[in-house]
Amino acid sequence: MGTTRLYASVAAGGFRRYATYRTATAAGVFTNTVFGLILAYIFIALWDTRPHLGGYDQSQALSxxxxxxxxxxxxxxxxxxxxxxxxxxxxTGDIAIDLYRPADLQLWWLAQDMGRALFHLLGRGLIPLAFGALFFDLALPADPLTWLAFLVAVALGVVVG
Structure with missing residues (x-):
């Protein structure tokens, strides 16, 4: 239980670390949204010309x-x-200090990176996705279990990737 709390605290610290850069987060949200618009209209033009390209319809491509x-x-x-x-x-050799900690080095860095990833999902990912869902016809799942499976797959992708 103690180690779980330790790594949860490290993950929370990673989350807070990235949450301090509010202007960078706002700039990232803006940039992701603008590039999303550019790509969305390119995909719309492409799918208007070639419907069902690659076996996908336009709403799946926009998703x-x-x-x-x-x-x-x-x-x-x-x-x-x-x-x-x-x-x-x-x-620099500072890794020696990390190796002296009474915590697993890989789990420490994984927990810190999971905090970073969670912040970026909530702080930088949801707004562009909500914008896209509001202004475009997206093929998003309606079933909450599908969303849960998707979030688990993303978390595993962050861990493995």
Missing amino acids: YVWLSQALLMVVAVMGGGFEDELIERIR
Whole structure:
């Protein structure tokens, strides 16, 4: 129970760390929304020309656009996860301090990165997705269990990816 609390506290610290950058978060929401609009209208033009391209209809393609914009920072596609900081700690030798802690090194960094990912999902992902769902016809599931399975898959993607 004590170790669970420790890693939950580390995850909460990772969440708070990214939550302090409010202007960067607002800029990220704006950027993801603008790029979502650009991609959405490109996809609309493409699907108007070639309906059912790749076996998908237009609403499924638009769902892909807005979900990918919502999850861009969650899965750290363009960096921004724990890797850069961990690599720097290895380079400088500060990793030795981490290895002396009475906590598992990998679980420590995983918990911190899960806090980061949760912040980006809530702080940077939901608004562009809600914007896309409000202004475009998206093929989103209505069943709450499907959403739960999706969130579990995203969490596993963050852990494995």
